[in-house]
Amino acid sequence: MELRFNPLLNQWVMVSSVRKKRPWRPKDFCPFCPGTEEMGTGWDIKYVRNKFPMLKDNPPKPKKNPPFKSAPSFGECLVLVETPEHNPEDLNALSLGQMIKVIRMMQEITEKYTKHPRVNYVAIFRNKGKEIGVSLLHPHSQAYALPFIPLRIRVELENSGKYFKRFGRCLFCDILSAEIEQKERVIYSNNHFYAFLPYFANWPFEVHVYPKRHIQLLTQLNEDEIIGLADILRAVTASLNTLFNKSMPYVMTIHQAPVKGTWNYYHLHIEFYPILRDENKLKYAAGIEMGTWSFTYDFVPEENAYRLKEALRKALEIGKVDNLIGKIW
Numbered sequence: 001m002e003l004r005f006n007p008l009l010n011q012w013v014m015v016s017s018v019r020k021k022r023p024w025r026p027k028d029f030c031p032f033c034p035g036t037e038e039m040g041t042g043w044d045i046k047y048v049r050n051k052f053p054m055l056k057d058n059p060p061k062p063k064k065n066p067p068f069k070s071a072p073s074f075g076e077c078l079v080l081v082e083t084p085e086h087n088p089e090d091l092n093a094l095s096l097g098q099m100i101k102v103i104r105m106m107q108e109i110t111e112k113y114t115k116h117p118r119v120n121y122v123a124i125f126r127n128k129g130k131e132i133g134v135s136l137l138h139p140h141s142q143a144y145a146l147p148f149i150p151l152r153i154r155v156e157l158e159n160s161g162k163y164f165k166r167f168g169r170c171l172f173c174d175i176l177s178a179e180i181e182q183k184e185r186v187i188y189s190n191n192h193f194y195a196f197l198p199y200f201a202n203w204p205f206e207v208h209v210y211p212k213r214h215i216q217l218l219t220q221l222n223e224d225e226i227i228g229l230a231d232i233l234r235a236v237t238a239s240l241n242t243l244f245n246k247s248m249p250y251v252m253t254i255h256q257a258p259v260k261g262t263w264n265y266y267h268l269h270i271e272f273y274p275i276l277r278d279e280n281k282l283k284y285a286a287g288i289e290m291g292t293w294s295f296t297y298d299f300v301p302e303e304n305a306y307r308l309k310e311a312l313r314k315a316l317e318i319g320k321v322d323n324l325i326g327k328i329w
């Protein structure tokens with residue numbers, strides 16, 4: 001296992017051959033259910049090391065052979081098993097109390113690697129749905145403790161840094177204020193968080209979740225904000241899963257600051273990339289998207305935001321989610 005550097009993009013690639021051995025949706029057996037050797041019993045939430053990690057501590061053997069270079073791969077890949085139950089549809093089907101535990105676990109993992117001398121970034125994400133290529137269906141998120149700051153985060157840091165220099169304000173705080181002022185793309189909010197379909201969405205039903213308070217890391221969330229985040233993630237997933245007559249496949253990614261250094265101009269947020277554009281149609285990242293990283297948006301963002309709000313109202317009506325503490329816009 002090693003990291004290989006792509007000098008064209010200034011980006012590291014995680015090379016791992018153990019991953020191809022990972023089980024592909026084994027029948028009749030779920031490694032994340034209580035009672036397995038790996039999981040044990042008596043837990044209501046638990047994280048374990050990924051048995052087929054992309055990264056792990058390796059003796060250093062960096063190679064340089066310009067223009068190529070490699071670095072020892074280290075860091076860790078964790079699986080956050082969010083509930084002992086095998087079958088809940090998604091985060092909206094977890095109770096608020098259980099979702100709070102999920103957020104606390106994400107904080108705990110961030111905290112743990114903040115102290116690790118070689119970890120620079122804690123990437124937490126959630127892949128949901130067969131269409132996304134999820135290999136195990138038991139509800140889970142993942143965390144990668146990385147030695148490097150990933151490219152997408154570096155781009156956000158660079159641009160928000162420039163913005164701060166120029167205007168003396170946080171770019172994310174300004175985006176949030178503008179979304180609130182324009183109202184129409186805001187889907188849901190509670191006392192501490194807002195969910196909106198961004199003005200510049202790439203995916204047809206992309207949703208971003210911002211905390212009101214200008215903070216950089218999950219570990220900075222206070223008790224009330226933890227409840228707020230748990231609540232809004234239930235609301236967003238309820239909306240996505242009610243939009244069409246099927247469960248929505250998506251990627252959820254938590255964008256927090258690097259765990260080393262100070263990044264005062266950055267602002268914690270969460271992004272959802274749902275991949276359905278219609279009940280039976282996937283939006284592929286294809287030629288223009290993969291080939292050039294340019295997205296086309298074949299809808300009106302404001303209309304899709306409206307559909308997400310309606311879907312959330314319906315989700316409440318039909319009991320796909322309960323006990324929401326915020327309001328639908």
Ligand code: ZN
Pocket residue numbers: 030031032033085086138
């Ligand atoms: Zn299971």
Ligand code: ZN
Pocket residue numbers: 170171172173174213214215266267
């Ligand atoms: Zn901010």
Ligand code: FE
Pocket residue numbers: 156255269271
């Ligand atoms: Fe982001």
